[in-house]
Amino acid sequence: MINKKSKQVQNVADLGFPIDLEKALTLQPDLIITGNTDEKQYAALSKIAPTIVFDTFAPLNERLLHLGEIVNKKKAAENWLAQYKIKEIEPSQLPDYAGNRIFMLIPTASDSKRTLERMLNSSLWRSLPAVRQGQVYFVEADRWNWNDAMTRQKLLTALPKLLGASS
Known part of the structure; x- marks a missing residue:
């Protein structure tokens, strides 16, 4: 669903489900973050770029902090969560x-x-x-x-x- 929300997200692509390996290859990514735990998919993706399996079922705060760590934006993730909690x-x-x-x-x-x-x-x-x-x-x-x-x-x-x- 990233493409439908992509005005705020840059340099990110939705590879679909099941993952479109050809599309991933043509994008020449620096990093692939996937929620798919299939070992064959992981092996194929990791040949294209460094690949991280991400727990999409973890609570929002855990997922966002983990993503912040992955992309070196932990402080931004913490700030977003703090603002979200204020508005809850x-x-x-x-x-x-x-x-x-x-x-x-x-x-x-x-x-x-x-x-x-x-x-x-x-x-x-x-x-x-x-x-x-x-x-x-x-x-x-x-x-x-x-x-x-x-x-x-x-x-x-x-x-x-x-x-x-x-x-």
């Missing part, structure tokens, strides 16, 4: 952000679904005017949330606007 909405702040309509991401992970269920059954959630008026809209997280730093940044900007809150 706490459950107690939900009434401040919830407008007359709510768009809710439906998670795919089972532990996240349980957390969502607990929230949906909470008195705080049920007290929200949009909930009482049936103005809650659920959208699939896998369509809205690619679980990367740029998508998270966009969500932190877009969701308050969608919900009618000022940031």
